[in-house]
Amino acid sequence: MSDPILQIENVSKVYGARRALFGKTAEVQALQDVSLSVRKGESFGLVGESGSGKTTLTRSILHLETPTAGRILFEGRDLAQLSAAEMRRLRARVQIVFQDPYASLNPRMSVQDIVTEPMLIHRETLGLDRRQRIERAAELLSLVGLGPQHLSRFPHEFSGGQRQRICVARALASGPELLLLDEPTSALDVSVQAQVLNLLCELQDQLGLTYFFISHDLAVVRYLCDRVALIYRGELVEEGETDRIFDHPESEYARMLTRAMPEVRVPA
Amino acid sequence: MAPPLLSIRDLHLTMTSFEGEAHVLNGIDLTVRRGEIWGLVGESGCGKSLTGLSISRLVPAPPAAYKRGEIAFEGRDLLRLPMREVQALRGKRIGMIFQDPTTNLNPAYRIGEQLVDVALAAAKHDPSILDCEAGAGRRTRRRAAHRLAAEMLDRVGIPNAEERLDNYPHEFSGGMRQRVLIAMALIGRPDLLIADEPTTALDVSVQAQILKLLKGTVSDHDIGVILITHNLGVVAETCTHVAVMYAGNIVERGPVAEVINRPAHPYTRALMAAIPTRASQRGSLNGLGGAVPNLVTPPPGCRFAPRCARAIAACSAQQPPALPVAGEHHAACIRLAESEELEHV
Ligand SMILES: Nc1ncnc2c1ncn2[C@@H]1O[C@H](COP(=O)(O)OP(=O)(O)O)[C@@H](O)[C@H]1O
Ligand SMILES: Nc1ncnc2c1ncn2[C@@H]1O[C@H](COP(=O)(O)OP(=O)(O)O)[C@@H](O)[C@H]1O
Ligand SMILES: [Mg+2]
Ligand SMILES: [Mg+2]
Numbered sequence: 001m002s003d004p005i006l007q008i009e010n011v012s013k014v015y016g017a018r019r020a021l022f023g024k025t026a027e028v029q030a031l032q033d034v035s036l037s038v039r040k041g042e043s044f045g046l047v048g049e050s051g052s053g054k055t056t057l058t059r060s061i062l063h064l065e066t067p068t069a070g071r072i073l074f075e076g077r078d079l080a081q082l083s084a085a086e087m088r089r090l091r092a093r094v095q096i097v098f099q100d101p102y103a104s105l106n107p108r109m110s111v112q113d114i115v116t117e118p119m120l121i122h123r124e125t126l127g128l129d130r131r132q133r134i135e136r137a138a139e140l141l142s143l144v145g146l147g148p149q150h151l152s153r154f155p156h157e158f159s160g161g162q163r164q165r166i167c168v169a170r171a172l173a174s175g176p177e178l179l180l181l182d183e184p185t186s187a188l189d190v191s192v193q194a195q196v197l198n199l200l201c202e203l204q205d206q207l208g209l210t211y212f213f214i215s216h217d218l219a220v221v222r223y224l225c226d227r228v229a230l231i232y233r234g235e236l237v238e239e240g241e242t243d244r245i246f247d248h249p250e251s252e253y254a255r256m257l258t259r260a261m262p263e264v265r266v267p268a
Numbered sequence: 269m270a271p272p273l274l275s276i277r278d279l280h281l282t283m284t285s286f287e288g289e290a291h292v293l294n295g296i297d298l299t300v301r302r303g304e305i306w307g308l309v310g311e312s313g314c315g316k317s318l319t320g321l322s323i324s325r326l327v328p329a330p331p332a333a334y335k336r337g338e339i340a341f342e343g344r345d346l347l348r349l350p351m352r353e354v355q356a357l358r359g360k361r362i363g364m365i366f367q368d369p370t371t372n373l374n375p376a377y378r379i380g381e382q383l384v385d386v387a388l389a390a391a392k393h394d395p396s397i398l399d400c401e402a403g404a405g406r407r408t409r410r411r412a413a414h415r416l417a418a419e420m421l422d423r424v425g426i427p428n429a430e431e432r433l434d435n436y437p438h439e440f441s442g443g444m445r446q447r448v449l450i451a452m453a454l455i456g457r458p459d460l461l462i463a464d465e466p467t468t469a470l471d472v473s474v475q476a477q478i479l480k481l482l483k484g485t486v487s488d489h490d491i492g493v494i495l496i497t498h499n500l501g502v503v504a505e506t507c508t509h510v511a512v513m514y515a516g517n518i519v520e521r522g523p524v525a526e527v528i529n530r531p532a533h534p535y536t537r538a539l540m541a542a543i544p545t546r547a548s549q550r551g552s553l554n555g556l557g558g559a560v561p562n563l564v565t566p567p568p569g570c571r572f573a574p575r576c577a578r579a580i581a582a583c584s585a586q587q588p589p590a591l592p593v594a595g596e597h598h599a600a601c602i603r604l605a606e607s608e609e610l611e612h613v
Binding site: 049050051159160189190191192193194195196197198201202205216218219220222223224246256257259260261262263264265 | 551554556
């Protein structure tokens, strides 16, 4: 069994009460004592309904949110203990792809600017000059099934599936080992989703990436992930090998989810 | 014999934009009877929403223009009915649920008031909705409408429904507002319900609950439903029939088990091959290359031909007619007979 790349240890997150239009909102316990461990090179699925804390956990892994309690370790090192310089280097190695490829690309930037931007941000770590950055952008585009002819184009010239490929190319630009994928295919048609899922499989085989894949679509998680964790109202309710969870769910929540999952039973 | 609840014949709709005139519906044929739930599926941009909106005459014209065909509701052609009469049917006999709940709830009124209004209005043509005695007073009817509103809100899965009636729309999350709209459409007890991606934004557990409620409503009240969705799993588990749309055409239609177990059209097969199932091996899904064509200058003949692995020259010669596959199962593909043969070798 390979080493853990990411460890989440007893993480809790409480959002404080905020002032609202009428009085105050209550405190929100977004995560409660969550522990899980992601192994190098695997696809780990995190499944939960809306409001269950998936985004909060993702933001905590990216260190955009500070847990109220608990620790998050990347390759055994506590994120909270890193110096600013170490944190910068780490950010190049953990990247994210968001759900909506329409909203997450700046319409005024060319594809070249979009894909080279992370290389510019992480130029200290990567040490690429301008020419090398453009060369690498062209390589990344062909890696995700587009071509160098697309470098000068703008996001509106692409379909949803192509935009998500651009988002994946951008996420790969800094040479990450861990990709956080937050519902990357839920805005896409099934025909396009299939292409993006296949691309993710190919990239993982080629580059040895680790995926932390967030979704509410159980069929997609079953297809892509080696292991799955189910989160409900901020608490981890079940975790295990994908086949085991789908074939022999233990918790009531897992049974409910697998039962509610709409399925086409394609004849063999 | 009574005319079917809904019968769409050879419907052609164009949309004019700066690019030119797009042939967005290119000869739609669809019959919906009471007790049937028709799933309307296909990639985005294929004309599913415009088909639904046409039935309630909610496509703004211009830019839209109905070039040909008819939409008969219980035998009366909605395209030739005065707008006033269409409006009288809409929301009462023809109910609608749209994908975006924000545009359809009035922010200034409490959820309960809005539901009660719908129930009282619906009771005018069907007093049994309120389940109170004939000639009951205004207060009794209001109380009954309030009870019905709370009950429906509970059935679409809003916790503490009774108390939540006092809330305003902005106090509900997006998913909860969507459920309010579903409750509202069902309270009106329409004869035909058109639901456009009603559960796409909802969690699977809520989706399952709502689809069950929809099926229950169909069997209790014998209504007809058109369920627009891009999820074939939802169709397989909810619908009695399915129509597969591609670029403004229905390319395949029939009883749901028939179509899903024996998809005949290459487009339907491609859609099904893209769905991850229990049996799919990692990396084995088949995506469908290319994209839905620009409908200002659609490909000649079969609009799917440019993306179709089985296309031959004849496919682009003329638009293929819907051919029977078995019983009520039809597919619009000239290569049907040949593909059947191929599979039996
Ligand atoms: N910045 C914030 N302030 C207050 N509450 C928040 C904030 N972000 C998220 N929450 C709350 O935390 C809970 C978990 O949210 P989130 O992590 O976004 O869930 P998910 O991504 O699974 O839908 C929800 O109840 C949400 O309303
Ligand atoms: N108001 C409009 N003006 C111009 N074209 C439109 C308009 N509404 C929809 N269309 C076009 O009509 C086609 C069908 O759209 P729609 O019915 O919304 O598809 P679906 O619901 O299947 O995703 C698309 O090509 C879309 O771009
Ligand atoms: Mg989220
Ligand atoms: Mg639509």
